[in-house]
Amino acid sequence: MPEKLGLYIHIPFCRSKCDYCDFYSLAGREERMDDYQKALMTHMKETAPLTRGWQVDTVYFGGGTPSFYGSRRLKELLRLIGKRFDLAKDAEITVECNPDSINRRDLIALRRAGANRISLGVQSAHDCELQNLRRAHTFRQAQEAVAAARTAKFKNISLDLIYGLPGQDMEGWQDTVEQALSLRPEHLSCYGLKVEPGTPLDDRVIRGERLPDDDVQADLYLWMVDRLAREGYRQYEVSNFARSGFQSRHNLKYWMGRPYIGFGPGAHSDFGGRRYSFVRDLDRYITGVLEGGAVIDESELIPQRERGGEYLMLRLRTTRGIEEWEYRREYFMNFDPIEQLLEEYERQGWAERHDRRWNLTPKGFLVSNQLIGELMTAQEEATLNNTLPRLRRGRPEQSAPQP
Structure with a gap:
């Protein structure tokens, strides 16, 4: 496929x-x-x-x-x-x-x-x-x-x-x-x-x-x-x-962080592990494409740790939300500090949990910029401190639940 x-x-x-x-x-x-x-x-x-x-x-x-x-x-x-x-x-x-x-x-x-x-x-x-x-x-x-x-x-x-x-x-x-x-x-x-x-x-x-x-x-x-x-x-x-x-x-x-390619001035792309965008200038874009000039405005390879931050930032905009073992499996990062904050948000009525999956509520969406910012800060601090994830008792290590 x-x-x-x-x-x-x-x-x-x-x-x-x-x-x-x-x-x-x-x-x-x-x-x-x-x-x-x-x-x-x-x-x-x-x-x-x-x-x-x-x-x-x-x-x-x-x-x-x-x-x-x-x-x-x-x-x-x-x-x-x-x-x-x-x-x-x-x-x-x-x-x-x-x-x-x-x-x-x-x-x-x-x-x-x-x-x-x-x-x-x-x-x-x-x-x-x-x-x-x-x-x-x-x-x-x-x-x-x-x-x-x-x-x-x-x-x-x-x-x-x-x-x-x-x-x-x-x-x-x-x-x-x-x-x-x-x-x-x-x-x-x-x-x-x-x-x-x-x-x-x-x-x-x-x-x-x-x-x-x-x-x-x-x-x-x-x-x-x-x-x-x-x-x-x-x-x-x-x-x-x-x-x-x-x-x-x-x-x-x-x-959901899936690949896409954009065309045109100001358009963005995320393809082949690289994120890039084109100049926000109609005339420069036309001239660059037709005459061989530069049209790329910004381009960068995205490290896995940054992808982990994007996972939090983008998925929490959706009602599908995020899932602990999806996060651990894809990004090899500790979910514990994230979950501690999410549990506090749940008490405030800003987040809800369905099995292992978390999503923000409508009230949480209203303050999502603040909440996601706090989660990403917790993620960064955990990474800098090299905090090791704890394994939950009773979870079979050979398989992870599918999203």
Whole structure:
């Protein structure tokens, strides 16, 4: 059986830039789309031979706004992937779309080209909130986009929502969630608004605009977790909820530490034991690929000890969580200091244990940065002190429970 691999293709073009966005995306650069397409295809052709022996089982077009890039270019990229890579027949192929830049014709074209999952940036059901974020669409357009995707026979639709918006209260957030649920998506990604340094939203906050405080955001989050669970959407990651069988297989690769290769400016990869990223500069990326210049921004081999830290950091974002002997077996590290902290978190209602597996609760997710930071500090101290793990009495040493 070939090992599984994910592909991420970054489309950095947008019709307009939202006030909260700090992803590498550009508005007003459409004149470079054709050159970028040449660079992407060249880069993918050069990379494909390195993936022999691997089967691509997820493909993700992110951005930016891939739907703004146009279905013709996306179809061309999908044909190339199918030709140059070992693409699994049941591969999950996701295209991010904004409601203002997608229509029924394009969705039908993407579906026929192999795309089978749409991620739609809805964010809010209230046009006043969308305008305040400088989103280019209305909620009515989002409803029409979902209807068009169903007409195009997409059976896997994800909606993005944001809570903690300027002026948002519980009633407004509840209405957004209910309106989203009425569209019957298979998947929901619900993110707390984060003010990123250097963004227009950051400048607005510096100038005095107020956002819901941490307590309000916590109430919005916990209500949402409970409401979605009652509607059949199981939480499987801090911000992600899905009906049974519709978890994002591609994003799970990131959280489970599985290999993936990215293409495009600012895209990251984790492949062959090495993590690397490309320059966050459209023109440098195009020139570098087409003319042989440097496009790597950062590259490093990841030692096993650091992988152990990533195991804690990423797996504890998921409801699957971490498991003692999985940790010991994979990273040869002492779990005892980790478990001592987890037992304290359990007493606080932040973590829960199922047999030997631990995961954070919704209340724990709210303070997960702090908790994971403490766990990683404990891990580092145990490593420096060369603490030997204790073996539990009665556990057969020749076999370990499977995750």
